[in-house]
Amino acid sequence: IPECCAGFYGDACLLCPGNYNSPCNNRGQCVDKMSGNGTCLCKANFKGTACELCADDDHYGENCTEVCSCIHGECENGPSGNGKCKPDTCKLGFTGDNCDTHINPCGPDLDNCHAHAQCDNANNVIQCICNAGYEGNGMDCIPINPCMQPNRGGCHSEAKCTYISAGRNLCECEVNWTGDGYVCVPVDNCLLPFYGGCDPYASCIYTNPGQNICECRDGFEGNGLQCIPIDSCQINNGDCHSHVSY
Numbered sequence: 001i002p003e004c005c006a007g008f009y010g011d012a013c014l015l016c017p018g019n020y021n022s023p024c025n026n027r028g029q030c031v032d033k034m035s036g037n038g039t040c041l042c043k044a045n046f047k048g049t050a051c052e053l054c055a056d057d058d059h060y061g062e063n064c065t066e067v068c069s070c071i072h073g074e075c076e077n078g079p080s081g082n083g084k085c086k087p088d089t090c091k092l093g094f095t096g097d098n099c100d101t102h103i104n105p106c107g108p109d110l111d112n113c114h115a116h117a118q119c120d121n122a123n124n125v126i127q128c129i130c131n132a133g134y135e136g137n138g139m140d141c142i143p144i145n146p147c148m149q150p151n152r153g154g155c156h157s158e159a160k161c162t163y164i165s166a167g168r169n170l171c172e173c174e175v176n177w178t179g180d181g182y183v184c185v186p187v188d189n190c191l192l193p194f195y196g197g198c199d200p201y202a203s204c205i206y207t208n209p210g211q212n213i214c215e216c217r218d219g220f221e222g223n224g225l226q227c228i229p230i231d232s233c234q235i236n237n238g239d240c241h242s243h244v245s246y
Helices: 107-112
Strands: 028-030 040-042 117-120 127-130 134-136 141-143 159-165 168-173 177-179 184-186 202-208 211-216 220-222 227-229
Touching: 127 134, 168 177, 211 220
Parallel strands: none
Antiparallel strands: 028 040, 117 127, 134 141, 159 168, 177 184, 202 211, 220 227
């Protein structure tokens, strides 16, 4: 009896989200085999198409049980995070790994900084630092477009990255792909309720993401979208002997 190996799903035996050696990143159970749809049933504390995120955004660590120490910034969360603030995400007036250290005011020198920069006089050196989500020398600051960065804002290779505001973006899987934008998997029409548009008496065969072909099963004929029973008595007399009625 044909069957997919563990970690693969659907009639086409597609790879479960994650990778070959660790479906669902070993943080959940993939609904695999030919009867499965590739969904990851994540363990407690995890979420995401491939269970690649912590269920709580302020948690981090291998088991997503550690609480972020970042105070006035954006936490480096998730299973591979360190719980500290992401670089250049401290709110105005704060600095440090956890964005919990107040920056001393610079007096009139603050007027020289860009509107999207803050003044810092740490170690008695006055300098302007662009705010989180901006880059520049502090005198001139321009918004950072994550979609233009090498990692495309963390979006999957088959996802669209949309710029929202300085340092912020949205990831959405492309047509014929599904997921949370950070992880995208191919759409298998044969696993959807409309069964790829195939007739109930046809086999739906996955070819590419969002694409399939339909083939009538044995005993039926047609284009796969419509299949009718074959009357074998109308073909070579059903292979009956010449002296046998049919």
